[in-house]
Amino acid sequence: MDLGCGDGALTLEIARFASEAVGVDRNAALLARATTLAARRGVGNAKFVKGDVEALDFKDGSFDLAVMSQTLHCLERPERALAEAARLLAPGARVLVVELLPHSHEWVREKLGHTRLGFTPDELTKLLRDAGFAGVEVERVAPKPREPFRVVLGIGLRKVRGAGRRRISK
Numbered sequence: 001m002d003l004g005c006g007d008g009a010l011t012l013e014i015a016r017f018a019s020e021a022v023g024v025d026r027n028a029a030l031l032a033r034a035t036t037l038a039a040r041r042g043v044g045n046a047k048f049v050k051g052d053v054e055a056l057d058f059k060d061g062s063f064d065l066a067v068m069s070q071t072l073h074c075l076e077r078p079e080r081a082l083a084e085a086a087r088l089l090a091p092g093a094r095v096l097v098v099e100l101l102p103h104s105h106e107w108v109r110e111k112l113g114h115t116r117l118g119f120t121p122d123e124l125t126k127l128l129r130d131a132g133f134a135g136v137e138v139e140r141v142a143p144k145p146r147e148p149f150r151v152v153l154g155i156g157l158r159k160v161r162g163a164g165r166r167r168i169s170k
Contacts, residue, residue, distance in 0.1 A: 001063045003053045003085060008034025009048070014067065015046040019022060022063075025033060026153040044153045051152025054080040069098040072127070073116045082131035089158040095133060097154040099124060101140065121152055128156040 005023030007030050010011040015021035015038075023046065025031055031048045038046045051057070052086040053068075054077060072078035085095050102118035107116070119127070121138045128136045135155025141151040 001066050003066060003068045003081065004074065005034060005048065006030050007046055008037055010040050010067065011046050011048070012041060012043050012068055014037060014065070015043050018065075019045060020154075021046045024051045024053060025162060026050065026052055054084055056084060056088065059090055060087055064090055064093040066093070066095045067098075067136065068095070072097065072099055073118060074112075075116050076115055078129060079127055082127055082133075084095060084130045086158055091158055091160040093158045095128070095156050095158070097124065097128070097152075098141075099152050099154070101118075101150040101152050103149055119152060121154075124152055126155045127168075128154055131156075132159055134159045 001015060002021065002023040003009075005011045005025045006027070008023050011021050011023035011034065023031075023034055025034075028050055031050055031143065038048070053071065053075070066089055072081065075081055079083065082095070082097075088150070089095065100118040102120055104117065105159040106117070108117070121140065123125050123137055125138045128138070136154065138152060138154040143150050149155045
């Protein structure tokens with residue numbers, strides 16, 4: 001599942017390795033472009049759904065991977081989107097978050113709809129852990145030359161119920 005999929009480019013890449021890939025976004029125009037792109041490329045195992053990444057109509061544990069690429073900085077409550085990702089993932093499944101590091105480019109608020117100017121690695125780590133993910137790892141990605149934004153990558157595992165508990169038999 002690609003949460004905040006935009007034009008679907010990443011969803012289509014994920015579909016190359018999955019039996020099915022679902023892209024979710026709140027922008028109907030971007031979803032229409034994504035659907036057109038999937039049809040043009042002949043990708044039949046990708047579907048696109050209009051929805052709010054903080055509250056989706058899928059069953060608990062429906063997915064084995066959730067990707068959020070530059071989604072959290074567009075949300076008022078990123079913690080809710082991560083909690084929803086945790087709900088949607090099967091126990092032991094992974095979340096992959098690609099986000100911007102803090103920056104001072106205020107123009108992105110008005111032009112691109114960003115609500116936040118990035119996340120520190122510590123902030124992203126806390127968000128992932130607070131959402132219930134285990135094995136959280138966060139690292140900065142090497143910057144590209146002349147790129148104004150730097151990126152941080154975070155991963156986490158959906159906790160398995162009872163993990164870490166030992167059953168004592170008599």
